[in-house]
Amino acid sequence: xxxxxxxxxxxxxxxxxxxxxxxxxxxxxxxxxxxxxxxxxxxxxxxxxxxxxxxxxxxxxxxxxxxxxxxxxxxxxxxxxxxxxxxxxxxxxxxxxxxxxxx
Amino acid sequence: xxxxxxxxxxxxxxxxxxxxxxxxxxxxxxxxxxxxxxxxxxxxxxxxxxxxxxxxxxxxxxxxxxxxxxxxxxxxxxxxxxxxxxxxxxxxxxxxxxxxxxxxxxxxxxxxxxxxxxxxxxxxxxxxxxxxxxxxxxxxxxxxxxxxxxxxxxxxxxxxxxxxxxxxxxxxxxxxxxxxxxxxxxxxxxxxxxxxxxxxxxxxxxxxxxxxxxxxxxxxxxxxxxxxxxxxxxxxxxxxxxxxxxxxxxxxxxxxxxxxxxxxxxxxxxxxxxxxxxxxxxxxxxxxxxxxxxxxxxxxxxxxxxxxxxxxxxxxxxxxxxxxxxxxxxxxxxxxxxxxxxxxxxxxxxxxxxxxxxxxxxxxxxxxxxxxxxxxxxxxxxxxxxxxxxxxxxxxxxxxxxxxxxxxxxxxxxxxxxxxxxxxxxxxxxxxxxxxxxxxxxxxxxxxxxxxxxxxxxxxxxxxxxxxxxxxxxxxxxxxxxxxxxxxxxxxxxxxxxxxxxxxxxxxxxxxxxxxxxxxxxxxxxxxxxxxxxxxxxxxxxxxxxxxxxxxxxxxxxxxxxxxxxxxxxxxxxxxxxxxxxxxxxxxxxxxxxxxxxxxxxxx
Numbered sequence: 001x002x003x004x005x006x007x008x009x010x011x012x013x014x015x016x017x018x019x020x021x022x023x024x025x026x027x028x029x030x031x032x033x034x035x036x037x038x039x040x041x042x043x044x045x046x047x048x049x050x051x052x053x054x055x056x057x058x059x060x061x062x063x064x065x066x067x068x069x070x071x072x073x074x075x076x077x078x079x080x081x082x083x084x085x086x087x088x089x090x091x092x093x094x095x096x097x098x099x100x101x102x103x
Numbered sequence: 104x105x106x107x108x109x110x111x112x113x114x115x116x117x118x119x120x121x122x123x124x125x126x127x128x129x130x131x132x133x134x135x136x137x138x139x140x141x142x143x144x145x146x147x148x149x150x151x152x153x154x155x156x157x158x159x160x161x162x163x164x165x166x167x168x169x170x171x172x173x174x175x176x177x178x179x180x181x182x183x184x185x186x187x188x189x190x191x192x193x194x195x196x197x198x199x200x201x202x203x204x205x206x207x208x209x210x211x212x213x214x215x216x217x218x219x220x221x222x223x224x225x226x227x228x229x230x231x232x233x234x235x236x237x238x239x240x241x242x243x244x245x246x247x248x249x250x251x252x253x254x255x256x257x258x259x260x261x262x263x264x265x266x267x268x269x270x271x272x273x274x275x276x277x278x279x280x281x282x283x284x285x286x287x288x289x290x291x292x293x294x295x296x297x298x299x300x301x302x303x304x305x306x307x308x309x310x311x312x313x314x315x316x317x318x319x320x321x322x323x324x325x326x327x328x329x330x331x332x333x334x335x336x337x338x339x340x341x342x343x344x345x346x347x348x349x350x351x352x353x354x355x356x357x358x359x360x361x362x363x364x365x366x367x368x369x370x371x372x373x374x375x376x377x378x379x380x381x382x383x384x385x386x387x388x389x390x391x392x393x394x395x396x397x398x399x400x401x402x403x404x405x406x407x408x409x410x411x412x413x414x415x416x417x418x419x420x421x422x423x424x425x426x427x428x429x430x431x432x433x434x435x436x437x438x439x440x441x442x443x444x445x446x447x448x449x450x451x452x453x454x455x456x457x458x459x460x461x462x463x464x465x466x467x468x469x470x471x472x473x474x475x476x477x478x479x480x481x482x483x484x485x486x487x488x489x490x491x492x493x494x495x496x497x498x499x500x501x502x503x504x505x506x507x508x509x510x511x512x513x514x515x516x517x518x519x520x521x522x523x524x525x526x527x528x529x530x531x532x533x534x535x536x537x538x539x540x541x542x543x544x545x546x547x548x549x550x551x552x553x554x555x556x557x558x559x560x561x562x563x564x565x566x567x568x569x570x571x572x573x574x575x576x577x578x579x580x581x582x583x584x585x586x587x588x589x590x591x592x593x594x595x596x597x598x599x600x601x602x603x604x605x606x607x608x609x610x611x612x613x614x615x616x617x618x619x620x621x622x623x624x625x626x627x628x629x630x631x632x633x634x635x636x637x638x639x640x641x642x643x644x645x646x647x648x649x650x651x652x653x654x655x656x657x658x659x660x661x662x663x664x665x666x667x668x669x670x671x672x673x674x675x676x677x678x679x680x681x682x683x684x685x686x687x688x689x690x691x692x693x694x695x696x697x698x699x700x701x702x703x704x705x706x707x
Contacts, residue, residue, distance in 0.1 A: 005658065005659045006659075008659045008660065008661055009659040009663070011661055012659065012660065012661050012662065012663045012664045012665075013664055015661065015662070015664065015665065016664035016665055019665060022242060022243040022244035022247060023240050023241070023242050023243070023247075024240060024241055024243060024267065025238070025239075025240050026235070026237070026239045026240060026241055026263060026266050026267060026270060027235065027236060027237060027238050027239065028235035028236065028270065028273075028274075029236070030238075031270055031274060032274055032277075035274055035278075036278075039278075054472075055470055055471060055472040055473070056468065056469075056470050057468070057469040057470070057471075058466050058467075058468055058480075059466055059467045059468075059469070060466055061465060061466065061467065061508050061509070061512060062512075063508055063511075064464070064465075064508075070386075071386045071387070072386075073386045074386065077460060081464075081482075082466070085466065085468075085480070090522070090574060090599075090600075090658060091468070091480070091518070091520075091574075092470070093599065093658055094518045094572050094574055094599060095468060095470045095473065095475050095478060095518075096470075096473060096475075097572060097597060097599060097656060097699060098475060098478055098516050098518065098570060098572055099473055099474060099475045100695070100698065100699050101516070101570045101572070101597060101693065101695070101699065102475070102516065102570060103695065
């Protein structure tokens with residue numbers, strides 16, 4: 001199984017725990033400890049979908065470039081969108097499924 | 104009564120208004136409330152898919168739903184308030200049919216008294232010297248809390264709430280300082296200076312004061328009509344989760360989000376309840392063309408042309424926006440305070456502003472190391488449609504355009520991304536589904552007491568006959584679920600995503616209450632009601648209500664352990680089934696689904 005999906009599953013379990021645990025201690029020492037634990041735990045997952053998927057190339061259509069480059073705001077938004085897609089493990093998976101469909 | 108011809112459906116967005124007001128209610132305001140209530144109830148009776156008997160059972164359900172929404176964190180009302188209000192528990196049906204506001208007025212009175220009490224407890228707590236070594240806890244989830252037993256108990260709750268707020272900020276500051284200290288000196292932030300614990304505690308306290316002072320002032324400025332909206336929405340909520348009352352400005356916001364278009368100045372604004380700040384200037388819009396308005400500017404006053412300016416201080420964002428938006432060609436004059444403290448007046452002529460971020464767009468994808476190249480990808484965040492303007496943007500046409508553009512690039516396979524797409528126009532989803540098949544039924548819709556109506560793609564043309572994947576997640580709702588379900592039933596596409604989609608299988612229509620009332624212009628506009636008028640069914644007869652669409656290939660998801668979707672809502676309509684219709688297509692069938700499933704089994 002794809003490592004990223006394994007991480008996503010584990011992170012889902014962590015999120016559920018964080019959500020269910022809504023009774024917080026107001027004792028500074030315990031509070032600090034709980035937060036530190038949560039933070040350390042969360043840190044393990046903050047790299048999910050942070051790196052571009054190797055070999056995945058996302059290209060704007062030639063016909064769209066004129067509009068996209070018409071102003072800075074659009075260019076910037078487009079850049080962020082493309083970068084997001086390059087890191088999107090679900091899109092990667094879709095491509096792998098597509099490969100099987102094309103067989 | 105006239106219906107707008109269009110059908111909408113999307114995940115609702117509840118607006119909760121909380122606050123206190125001390126104005127004397129004007130008679131016309133009560134008259135208006137009565138008219139709103141009566142007309143809304145008439146609408147439900149005549150058109151809602153599942154009309155309700157207004158009886159004791161209705162009354163009890165309304166009581167608990169309204170109480171949940173009025174004080175959902177259980178911060179303001181105490182047990183005794185609930186006891187007092189409880190005497191109306193079985194009388195709310197009469198309050199509605201005979202139109203009296205005994206219960207509502209009492210709830211507002213007690214709630215506003217609760218706010219004043221809370222405010223004094225808060226002010227006391229703020230100067231209290233808390234002991235952070237005592238073992239005690241605070242429940243953060245309002246649903247898991249009980250109402251405070253009495254005033255002492257409420258005072259204690261507020262002390263804990265404030266203690267928590269201070270503690271939280273204090274701890275973050277200490278953590279940040281620790282992180283900086285751990286770095287070598289030359290890598291630390293500029294001007295970094297180690298501060299004492301007492302200093303950070305003081306900072307945390309003053310930050311809490313800033314935030315809560317504003318919050319309380321917002322609550323105190325809330326109008327009776329805003330509270331009435333909460334009551335009306337609690338009534339609507341008993342019918343189903345997608346039936347809501349919309350104040351005129353909220354309806355306008357909805358139309359804007361559906362069409363991606365508005366008439367105004369083209370600036371995004373943010374209000375903290377006191378000041379209105381410009382956060383973004385929309386490129387190409389009137390403010391952008393005029394050129395002087397900048398992000399971070401504070402708008403202090405607004406004048407319509409050469410009329411007297413209105414002071415915006417203390418207004419919520421909806422009120423502010425209602426002064427700034429307006430018909431194309433009219434002038435608005437903004438009094439603006441810039442970063443350097445100078446004030447000036449900026450005149451802007453309003454125009455149509457297009458917000459194109461929400462429109463369909465596409466790219467091509469290559470993943471050559473896996474041997475796939477030139478795959479089309481279409482992103483559709485919403486089934487948007489401009490119901491008022493035929494020349495406006497309609498998503499089915501836009502997606503067809505994107506498909507054509509991709510075909511011009513010799514794309515043979517397409518991924519259609521409907522993740523987080525909460526739905527929209529029914530007409531468009533039928534048309535869009537039709538791009539991928541010859542012709543045939545797409546979805547069945549059923550009104551109450553009527554036979555199902557089959558909505559078909561009548562256009563024989565097939566725009567795209569290649570491989571198709573539809574991506575969904577648990578926030579893909581309504582129209583997204585129709586498209587995914589139709590493609591799945593036709594075996595035309597592989598659906599991939601989270602364990603199921605949202606689970607909304609109902610159609611809503613907006614009813615403008617003004618259209619139901621003759622004359623009485625002095626109290627109009629009354630607002631609109633969005634109500635569920637139909638259920639929809641897959642062509643195989645099943646429903647997506649509660650169950651959603653289960654993808655062919657399920658992928659792990661960040662929210663897979665958290666209960667989400669229609670089934671989590673109170674009073675969601677039940678799952679039902681009707682007869683299937685005949686359907687088939689031979690444009691392209693997904694051939695090797697079994698193999699795909701085996702290949703992907705390891706994912707789960």
